[in-house]
Amino acid sequence: MNLISRHFQLTAQRGAFELRRGSRLTTMPKANQVLVRMGAASLNYRDLLTLQDPSVNRDGLIPLSDGAGTVMAVGAGVTRWKAGDRVSVNFFPTWLRGAFAPSALATALGGGETDGMLSDYVVADTNSLVPIPEHLSLAEAATLPCAAVTAWHALFERGQLQPGETVLVQGTGGVALFGLQLAAAHGAKVIVTSSSEEKLARAKALGAWKTINYDLQPAWDKAAMDFTEGRGVDHILELGGPQTYDKSIAAVAPGGRIAQIGVLTGFASQPNILPLQFKNASIHGICVGSVEHFEHLNQFMSMHRIHPVIDTAFAFDDVPAAYAHLQSAGHFGKLVVNLN
Ligand SMILES: NC(=O)c1ccc[n+]([C@@H]2O[C@H](COP(=O)([O-])OP(=O)(O)OC[C@H]3O[C@@H](n4cnc5c(N)ncnc54)[C@H](OP(=O)(O)O)[C@@H]3O)[C@@H](O)[C@H]2O)c1
Structure with a gap:
């Protein structure tokens, strides 16, 4: 089978990277691998960082950790998957379950040393795959591997979220x-x-309990305290970094949990963590998740028939426009690229 696969790849250019379109012959799956015809890929804030960061040599790397597709062929010894199965590849293909091993970092799709999903065809190890929930389209499923697994890991696996508890998400x-x-x-x-x-207003329609405009109300930690009658918030997804951290610590409830996830306002957070001691509160470092976390997420998505929020779906030719839209931060939810 001679299959030509289109892709975008990062090309070193003036201290950063540019996106360059290309194509190549698809390799066939070896033992314990499958060949996936990608249906869609999806962008994350990380993909902007990957493009802008010259400190790692990613010349030639195919970007984007997130995608979903259909199995086309399987290698020798593969019994778990067959042609036609709809699958996603886990962000860390080697983190299957249990404790995280830092060696997995280099295998992170589309950012470390491993090609990502912005390609017509992908060859993946059988153990790194998860089945896609039946109620989701490939475009919807393509949004899950990074953002949704991270939120799931933070709130449910580590956070042990309980009904009735309060949660705060930033942005x-x-x-x-x-x-x-x-x-x-x-x-x-x-x-x-x-x-x-x-x-x-759209977040309210999606089920938000309370909303705060952080431009109009920069002291959003105080608003969160008011909403919770002075108790604080049980779970905070800390996405901002330097400009949000102290407020997250101020707003977290006694015994509460801050999930350290994001760097939207920079990398060098230096929060005063002493107040956590007097609240018996914790910070959980979260780095996406394992195949097992992804499987648990998908069970929950299926049980509750949750559909990801797609802001815009771009055609393959419009990948640069998708990156520009992400950079503008005008989106609500996810941006996807259709690959068929
Ligand atoms: N640790 C991990 O495993 C992991 C995994 C995934 C993502 N991340 C990180 O998590 C962050 C979010 O990623 P994403 O892909 O979801 O980003 P995204 O889709 O690009 O989200 C961007 C949105 O963040 C909001 N935002 C920007 N500055 C803010 C601030 N000061 N306070 C509150 N909200 C702010 C804005 O929302 P509004 O327009 O509504 O204001 C903006 O539209 C990024 O830093 C990313 O690197 C980490």
Whole structure:
């Protein structure tokens, strides 16, 4: 089978990377591998960082960790998957279950040393795959591997979220809206912050309990304390970094949990963590998740018939426009690229 696969790849250019279109012959799956015809891929904030960061040599790397597709062929010894199965590849193909091993970092799709999903065909190890929930299209499923698994890992695997507890998510990007949808489906009360009144109205329609415009109300930690009658928030998805951290610590409830996830306002957070001691509260470091976390997420998505929020679906030719839209932060939820 001679299959030509289109892709975009990163090309080193003036201290950063540019996206360059290309194509190549698809390799066939070896033992314990499958060949996947990709239906869609999806973008994350990380993909902007990957493009802008010259400190790692990613010349020639195919970007994007997230995608979904259909198995076309299987290698020798593969019994778990067959042609026609709809699958996604886990963000860390080698983190299957249990404790995280730092060696998995280099295998992270589309950012470390391993090609990502912005390609017509992908060859993946059988153990790195998860089946796609039946109620989801390939475009919807393509949004899950990074943002949704991260929100799931933070709130359910590590956070042990309980119905009736409070959750705060920062902004209305991918991780935040999955946090909202998953927590609301579980019966939690979710506070959403955003710079946009229009986006906050949409968050309300998705099930947000309370909303705060962080531009109009920079002291959103105080608003969160008011909403919770002075108790604080049980689970906070810390997505902002330097500009949000102290407020997250101020707003977290006694015994509460801050999930350390994001760097939207930079990398060098230096929060005063002493208040956590006097609240018996914790910070959980979260780095996406394992294949097992992804499987648990998909069970929950199926049980609650949750559909990811897709802001815009771009054609393959319009990949640069998709990156530009992500950079503008005008999106609500996820951006996807259709690959068929
Ligand atoms: N640790 C991990 O495993 C992991 C996994 C996934 C993502 N992340 C990180 O998590 C963050 C979110 O990723 P994403 O892909 O969901 O991003 P995204 O979709 O690009 O979200 C962007 C949105 O973040 C909001 N935002 C920006 N600055 C903010 C601030 N100061 N306060 C509150 N909200 C702010 C804005 O929402 P409004 O327009 O509504 O204001 C913006 O539209 C990124 O830093 C990413 O690198 C980490």
